[in-house]
Amino acid sequence: MAFQFALQRRANTSFLRSSLTFSGGLLLGLLLCVALLIQAGVPADMLFDDLVWQVFFQADGLAQTLTLSIPLILAGLSAALALRVKFWNIGIEGQLWLGAIAAMAVSIYGVGSDSYRWALMLVAAMAGGTLWIAVPLWLKERFHASELVVTLLLSNVAFQLMLHLLFGAWRDPTQSFPISPAISEPERLLKLGFGNLHTGLFASIGMVFLVMWIMERSRLGFQSRILGSNRQVAEASGIAVGTTLVVMVLLSGAMAGLAGGLLVAGTEYRLTQHLGWNMTFSGIVIAFIARFRPFWVLPVAVVLAGVYNAGATLKVFYGLTEATVLLMQGIVLLSLLWCQFIAAFSIDRRQEVSV
Amino acid sequence: MSKANFKTLHLRGLCKRFGECTVLENAGFELHSGEVHALLGENGAGKSTLMNLLTGVYVPDQGEIVLDGQPCSIRKPADAMAHGIGMVHQHYRLVERFSVAENLVLAADRAPELQRLSVAAKALQETAEQLGLALDPYARVADLSVAERQRAEICKVLALGAHILILDEPTAVLTDTESESLLAAIQRMANAGKGVILITHKLREVVAHSDRVTILRQGRAVASNLATESLTQADIAQLMMGDVAVSQRQPSNLQTNGPDLLVATGLSASRNDGSTAISNIGIRLRRGEIVGVAGVGGHGQPQLCEALMGLLPIDSGSIQLDGFQISQCSVSQRRSYGLRYIPADRATNALALDLPVSDNLALTKVASGSKGRFWISRKGLFQDAQNTITEHRIAGASPQGLTRLLSGGNAQKLVLARELDNDCVVAITHSPTRGLDVKSCGTVHTALRELTSRGGAVLLISEDLEEIMTLSDRILVMNTGCITGELPGTASASEIGALMIGGH
Amino acid sequence: MSFISFWFASIPVSALPLLLACLGLILSERSGVVNLGAEGYMAVGAMSGASVTLLTGSPWLGVGAGVLAGCCLGLLFAFSVAVLKADQILSGLAVMAIGLGLSGFIGRHWVHQPFNGMTAPDLPGLQQLPLLGGLLFKQPLLAWVSILLVIVIAWTLHRTRIGLRFTAVGEDPAAADNAGISVPGVQMLAGMLCGALCGLGGAYLSVASAHIWVDNMVAGRGWIALALVVFARWRPGRALIGALLFGAVDMLLPRLQAQGLQVPVYLMGMLPYLLTILVLVLATRSRYRDEPAALGVTYLRQDRH
Numbered sequence A: 001m002a003f004q005f006a007l008q009r010r011a012n013t014s015f016l017r018s019s020l021t022f023s024g025g026l027l028l029g030l031l032l033c034v035a036l037l038i039q040a041g042v043p044a045d046m047l048f049d050d051l052v053w054q055v056f057f058q059a060d061g062l063a064q065t066l067t068l069s070i071p072l073i074l075a076g077l078s079a080a081l082a083l084r085v086k087f088w089n090i091g092i093e094g095q096l097w098l099g100a101i102a103a104m105a106v107s108i109y110g111v112g113s114d115s116y117r118w119a120l121m122l123v124a125a126m127a128g129g130t131l132w133i134a135v136p137l138w139l140k141e142r143f144h145a146s147e148l149v150v151t152l153l154l155s156n157v158a159f160q161l162m163l164h165l166l167f168g169a170w171r172d173p174t175q176s177f178p179i180s181p182a183i184s185e186p187e188r189l190l191k192l193g194f195g196n197l198h199t200g201l202f203a204s205i206g207m208v209f210l211v212m213w214i215m216e217r218s219r220l221g222f223q224s225r226i227l228g229s230n231r232q233v234a235e236a237s238g239i240a241v242g243t244t245l246v247v248m249v250l251l252s253g254a255m256a257g258l259a260g261g262l263l264v265a266g267t268e269y270r271l272t273q274h275l276g277w278n279m280t281f282s283g284i285v286i287a288f289i290a291r292f293r294p295f296w297v298l299p300v301a302v303v304l305a306g307v308y309n310a311g312a313t314l315k316v317f318y319g320l321t322e323a324t325v326l327l328m329q330g331i332v333l334l335s336l337l338w339c340q341f342i343a344a345f346s347i348d349r350r351q352e353v354s355v
Numbered sequence B: 001m002s003k004a005n006f007k008t009l010h011l012r013g014l015c016k017r018f019g020e021c022t023v024l025e026n027a028g029f030e031l032h033s034g035e036v037h038a039l040l041g042e043n044g045a046g047k048s049t050l051m052n053l054l055t056g057v058y059v060p061d062q063g064e065i066v067l068d069g070q071p072c073s074i075r076k077p078a079d080a081m082a083h084g085i086g087m088v089h090q091h092y093r094l095v096e097r098f099s100v101a102e103n104l105v106l107a108a109d110r111a112p113e114l115q116r117l118s119v120a121a122k123a124l125q126e127t128a129e130q131l132g133l134a135l136d137p138y139a140r141v142a143d144l145s146v147a148e149r150q151r152a153e154i155c156k157v158l159a160l161g162a163h164i165l166i167l168d169e170p171t172a173v174l175t176d177t178e179s180e181s182l183l184a185a186i187q188r189m190a191n192a193g194k195g196v197i198l199i200t201h202k203l204r205e206v207v208a209h210s211d212r213v214t215i216l217r218q219g220r221a222v223a224s225n226l227a228t229e230s231l232t233q234a235d236i237a238q239l240m241m242g243d244v245a246v247s248q249r250q251p252s253n254l255q256t257n258g259p260d261l262l263v264a265t266g267l268s269a270s271r272n273d274g275s276t277a278i279s280n281i282g283i284r285l286r287r288g289e290i291v292g293v294a295g296v297g298g299h300g301q302p303q304l305c306e307a308l309m310g311l312l313p314i315d316s317g318s319i320q321l322d323g324f325q326i327s328q329c330s331v332s333q334r335r336s337y338g339l340r341y342i343p344a345d346r347a348t349n350a351l352a353l354d355l356p357v358s359d360n361l362a363l364t365k366v367a368s369g370s371k372g373r374f375w376i377s378r379k380g381l382f383q384d385a386q387n388t389i390t391e392h393r394i395a396g397a398s399p400q401g402l403t404r405l406l407s408g409g410n411a412q413k414l415v416l417a418r419e420l421d422n423d424c425v426v427a428i429t430h431s432p433t434r435g436l437d438v439k440s441c442g443t444v445h446t447a448l449r450e451l452t453s454r455g456g457a458v459l460l461i462s463e464d465l466e467e468i469m470t471l472s473d474r475i476l477v478m479n480t481g482c483i484t485g486e487l488p489g490t491a492s493a494s495e496i497g498a499l500m501i502g503g504h
Numbered sequence C: 001m002s003f004i005s006f007w008f009a010s011i012p013v014s015a016l017p018l019l020l021a022c023l024g025l026i027l028s029e030r031s032g033v034v035n036l037g038a039e040g041y042m043a044v045g046a047m048s049g050a051s052v053t054l055l056t057g058s059p060w061l062g063v064g065a066g067v068l069a070g071c072c073l074g075l076l077f078a079f080s081v082a083v084l085k086a087d088q089i090l091s092g093l094a095v096m097a098i099g100l101g102l103s104g105f106i107g108r109h110w111v112h113q114p115f116n117g118m119t120a121p122d123l124p125g126l127q128q129l130p131l132l133g134g135l136l137f138k139q140p141l142l143a144w145v146s147i148l149l150v151i152v153i154a155w156t157l158h159r160t161r162i163g164l165r166f167t168a169v170g171e172d173p174a175a176a177d178n179a180g181i182s183v184p185g186v187q188m189l190a191g192m193l194c195g196a197l198c199g200l201g202g203a204y205l206s207v208a209s210a211h212i213w214v215d216n217m218v219a220g221r222g223w224i225a226l227a228l229v230v231f232a233r234w235r236p237g238r239a240l241i242g243a244l245l246f247g248a249v250d251m252l253l254p255r256l257q258a259q260g261l262q263v264p265v266y267l268m269g270m271l272p273y274l275l276t277i278l279v280l281v282l283a284t285r286s287r288y289r290d291e292p293a294a295l296g297v298t299y300l301r302q303d304r305h
Helices: A015-039 A044-056 A059-084 A092-108 A114-143 A147-167 A200-217 A219-229 A231-236 A241-268 A279-289 A294-318 A323-344 B047-054 B077-082 B100-107 B117-131 B146-159 B176-191 B203-209 B233-241 B301-309 B331-336 B346-350 B357-368 B378-392 B408-419 B438-453 B465-471 B493-501 C002-030 C038-056 C059-083 C088-107 C132-137 C141-159 C161-171 C173-178 C183-210 C221-231 C236-258 C265-283
Strands: A003-009 A345-351 B008-018 B021-032 B036-040 B062-067 B085-088 B164-168 B195-199 B212-217 B220-227 B260-270 B276-286 B290-294 B314-321 B339-342 B426-430 B457-462 B474-479 B482-488
Touching: A015 A044, A015 A323, A044 A059, A044 A294, A059 A092, A059 A200, A059 A219, A059 A241, A059 A279, A059 A294, A092 A114, A092 A147, A092 A241, A092 A279, A114 A147, A114 A241, A114 C265, A147 C221, A147 C265, A200 A219, A200 A241, A200 A294, A219 A231, A219 A241, A219 B357, A231 A241, A231 B346, A241 A279, A279 A294, A279 A323, A279 C088, A294 A323, A323 A345, A323 C059, A323 C088, B008 B047, B021 B036, B021 B047, B021 B062, B021 B195, B036 B047, B036 B176, B036 B203, B036 B233, B047 B085, B047 B164, B047 B195, B077 B085, B085 B146, B100 B117, B100 B146, B100 C161, B100 C173, B117 B146, B117 B176, B146 B164, B146 B176, B176 B195, B176 B203, B195 B203, B203 B233, B212 B233, B233 B493, B260 B301, B260 B457, B276 B290, B276 B301, B276 B457, B276 B482, B290 B438, B290 B465, B290 B493, B301 B339, B301 B426, B301 B457, B331 B339, B331 B357, B339 B408, B346 B408, B357 B378, B357 B408, B378 B408, B408 B438, B426 B438, B438 B457, B438 B465, B457 B465, B465 B493, B474 B493, B482 B493, C002 C038, C002 C132, C002 C141, C002 C161, C002 C183, C002 C221, C002 C236, C038 C059, C038 C088, C038 C183, C038 C221, C059 C088, C059 C183, C141 C161, C141 C183, C141 C236, C161 C173, C161 C183, C173 C183, C183 C221, C221 C236, C221 C265, C236 C265
Parallel strands: B021 B220, B036 B195, B036 B212, B085 B164, B164 B195, B290 B457, B290 B474, B339 B426, B426 B457
Antiparallel strands: A003 A345, B008 B021, B008 B062, B212 B220, B260 B276, B260 B314, B474 B482
16 A cells, blocks of 8 residues: 555644534535435425425424424433433433323322413423433442443333333223323413414423523533533532532433423323334434534424424325434434544545655 | 564654654664663653554654664554564553453464464463463453563563563562562563563663663653663663753742641552552641652552542541641532642643633632532633633633643643632642643743742642752652652752662 | 243244344444444344345345345444444434434335245144244244354354454454454444344344334334343343343233233333343442443544553
8 A cells, every 4th residue: 555544633623624514514414315305206396395495484384393393302402411411311212201101190190280280290291201310320320330221221111111001091991092081171281373383382492591591601501511521620620520410411301301291281182102202313413413502402403393394294295204304314413423524533644654 | 482583673763743742853772682672761751652653553754663674664553563573561452351362362363373272372381481470371361460461461472473572661560579570581581582672760670671771851862772881870860851950949938837738647549440559648738838749650649649639539547738637528628628739631630621711710610619609600701711811821712712722831821820729728739841841831830839939838749850859848759659758859869869769 | 831832932023133133233342332223224124125025026035135234234334433433322323213214215115015925944743842842943944044143153252263353342442453453344344244133133023024014113122132232241142042031021911911811011011121220230240341341432543642
């Protein structure tokens, strides 16, 4: 070989280089998606109409997009919170399901009075999600058990629990499908008179600003930033590492749980086994594209919700399944990851000194 | 030991730069068959880099490696092995899960006969016998002691056919008896025609066991291929450290019999693996003084810092700060009493490089809650950071800019500005000038002096003897986790050196 | 009696796809790479297996296509982590999504079309043996191939130099590099084999057991396989035991239900997962780690000091 290559980690990457590689990766991923759709038979001139106009600029479409975005925003926040302190939460779905179960339990057992039960449901949902992430957190800190595997396993446990309830005690006897009875009228979140959009949207947006406030303005957020960036430095400077980690991770679970609660109280009005699929992956994709900034989670989640919404159109008109949306997310994420190589490494190419 | 031995190895004019930092400049030496060649230098002098070039971890920017008159190109560790160059690193390259023989099989890429476990085991056994070492080839590496692992690694490298063997501080982790048997084995290797490059800090070993010596300082070879016969330990120490001009000394201008600020007695602590890191250390630090702790690296210095800061739990002993008992206090409590820490490795232990300068400046204040109990004002942080940057003249820094972009000297200024604040009573500093240029060193030294003149005290732990001698009012000497002696600040290099070598 | 023999006979249907995926993941993790793509490899494996069987009529070609598809996707992941040094977890998730997505996207043409897949060879007499007849002799040939693979992989990992290399890379990449082993090379190979084995597991689902391809056919098996690796403590032999255990529980529950027994099937369904968590916690306390020491670590020679 006349040349030899050596990979060097870049000591510092200029802002220009990192932003160019990031937007380049995003653009490349999106172009691949467009090519994929055209190849699948979506006419090129309909792409804009289906993917942008219908879902963001038409009242019906926009309402549906915003409704879909509610849990996605929270999943994105959940991923961003946990990853901020380098905690791999691969069980957002599990926490979401537990949140949904907790909310449904409040409704089924009629806790509190009708007038404020919806609030109790949401609080219970957050508590459920928190509980479900507390276990892997404890196992990680106490036994150094990988949170990656434990969060994943607990998702399966949560799903089994949900099936247990849906096929058993909570099954609506009047239905042939295993679904719970619907929650009563006063327990439902108010509709905004814009499609199916409900007040849960405000809860999600509120959480974005709350998390933003915590991350950017609070002492805890500052500490979590140091902890995520360099744990040794955090310890040496006297930061309460344990408290910071616990609060951020529990908040992550609470966000996922709330997503489940809002799906039950605002969208589905009942517990079904089809709630929240792919939320872990979508949450991580959203957080990653948003560069783990809570504020950017909001627009990214809405865009992704639009894509999910458009996915329904694609299904009806072009016979493309929901899997297409997942495929597009995967392509964009992988293309972003690959392009980061250009930002993180330089390749030394040198002529061989001797032959 | 199958291959024919080599005759000479020449390293000529080797240079290596990382970014703007030149770690090796025009360094080289020669090695003959049958020779033990000592390679000396302080930490950061470029010994490891030079050996990394020889073993293919790095590729030189300039210069050549010539073996028996043939320039050879070493691009990766396997190339080095193919040329018969083997290295025994400080961190042994043995897979712990495997037996010693399996480790040889794993590495026997170019020696198909060694790919059978039984043959490999036999080869190891034979090699060990030739060197007069005991070795069980079927023992699992995880179950071996440090000395046994080292033997295993040496035998592995030799069994693979190395005729040039690099040993990186082989005796640093050994007891006296173990060291003696290893040094005897090294002698046998040389007698069998191998070439041995011995990296060590122990000057006694150099004088007693090496034929020639090469000394690196700040990336340059200040002496190459000197015959050891004609040298004393003092000569070598002199060459390693350069001229320590006594006129440079900056003695403290305060009375140094002030009240005690930091008193540590009987301090013992263990590393994570259970081995003793420091034992029975006593330190007294009085108001207004700088106490230097001299000693070669790897003798428990970082653990001493961590034990004092509360980052490493202590097994026994007590620590008092300004009259308060702090042995059981958390890091943040210790900091609230005025204890500060400037660790040796800025990049991993003092600064979060991927965060803005303002964050790194505010770190400890936010942790203590003095920037706000719950909420932090970003603007306030930026403003404070801007003030600090101006006041301490941290060049190239802006509050929002990434810390990673600062040069070494300016990054250290940032650490100093943060740690040596107005509430600082005692600063524990570990090699605070490592890797800095002369001007930045001056800044660091001034800042430490300034702290003592306003009534604080500094514990200066350093492997740089020159620095210790320039700054310290009293000098403690550390060796294998213990304080082996105390000297006045006016002590000479040879006095300190004697204590550093002493005990071993 | 017939209840038990029917139950036994149905275990491999659930256990073997898991086993194959788990074997692939063991290879990957042994070489130090966390591979979250398994679900995706299995999905493309199942889809390609079904579609090629439908196109050619040959189940064996279908299985080959499943293996090839998984292998290609595995290569995509391995390239990402071993060469481009991208984050293993994020890359794994991306590839998982691409695999699931591609299987739905390309597979939409072949969905819900039954075909003549692989069936058990006719072994009269043996198949009627009490209890074990169905378990052992009413299985397609691929089942035996799977068991053979366990033996081959276990032997290779524990008894050959190639196995030594895999383990060395996952334990201590610096030592392996020093011994002249190409760390990215081994990880690429492991990634491809992992994809191929998961693809085979997926093809088993469609070609050898269901004889049809439907969306979401893999239904989380890739994730379970990932947990099974921990349960098996990174050993192929134990993976076989673990997979059979999972399969037994998995198939017992619907059978009990069919018998009209009132058992909390879904609560029992949690057991394997809770048991795995327990194994994981216990494993962290044992003296010898089972987990590869450098699992999840991105190795770059120039990084070391």
